Amino acid sequence: MVGLISNDVSIWLTMLVVGVFTYATRLSFILIFGQREIPARLRQALRFVPPAVLTAIIFPELLIRDGEIDLSLGNEWLLAGITAVIVAWFSKNVVATIFAGMVALILFEIAGF
């Protein structure tokens, strides 16, 4: 019970801190730094944040099953993920990608490679 409560409090606190940071980032140049320019290097780096961070989350999700790297055809998540990558590349559509990936996962699980 104590564990549950502290976990709950930690979720709320984390959320609040992230909320404050996010708001501060949005407010930064509008109110605080005024007209100061963003350094070119930082501007360049920011472009790579979404691909780097999101892929760093995607890869372990798809490749690591039960704590082990699984590159075999028996890894349905990996196969469905690759299907989704192909659909995302050609359709550039969030809903189509998620739909295709879900259907692929269900089919691969039924097929049971």
Next chain:
Amino acid sequence: MLIPACLALTQVISLPRVTLAPAHLPSAYHRSLSGHDEWLPISLSTMFSARSEFFAGIKAEMPILLGVVPFGMIYGVLALDAGLSALQTQAMSFIVFAGSAQFIMAQLFALNTPALVIVITAFLVNLRHGLYSASVSPFVKHLPARWRQVLAYFLTDEAYAVTIIHYRQKEESPDQRRFKHWFFLGSGLALWTTWQISTAAGILAGTLIPESWPLVFFIPLTFIALVVPNLEDWPSVLAALTGGVISILAFDLPFRLGLIIASFAGIAAGMLAESLRPSPKIRRIESEN
């Protein structure tokens, strides 16, 4: 409940606008435009331009909202599945109000990630809002601090996208420039309202979906849908691949530190690739400066 709240908000922040009401129009003209002046502390002609800009902002946001609705619903379903309560799921949409960061946070909460790692990751992902802030700051610098504090809350990807285009367009009339922040507010509020309602719809849907469904798979799928279409040149492909491979290699590190290390490695790889062969886009930006 949301709509009265929005109306109340627009009125609270309209208070400092009193001094900006154009004085050169005859008062009879003011009166012909609306009958609600007695409870509004600003002049009618101000209201008229502000209102048309406000609704233009909502209208411009509409096509984007079509894509936001499923995204918000998926977030609601997912966050519940990740173990957040319905209240926490909805509160995150109020407090953080940033789609991709909310998805990542839900996923990291589900993995029992230490709070500090979640905060750092979300901060990294939301850093781009600093760019938006710098980009709109010349257009809002004449506004009172309170207006700017409110607008900053609405500075999301989706509101920024339509607002910056509107700011950069030539004004139809000299007065229009003075009311363009209402467009910003309109697009931001339209997105905000849609995001809150679709989160709530996702929470409702999430309670109806059987537990046996592999909903957890929504997260990597959503991220694939976000990343893949934006891999527009080889530095960003390299950033993605490096981030992915390092996160596998560093997976066994404690506190999910591998995620942070992989993120920085991916960013560094992208920058290195770009310094070796600048893409046309970057060359153009540099030549403009």
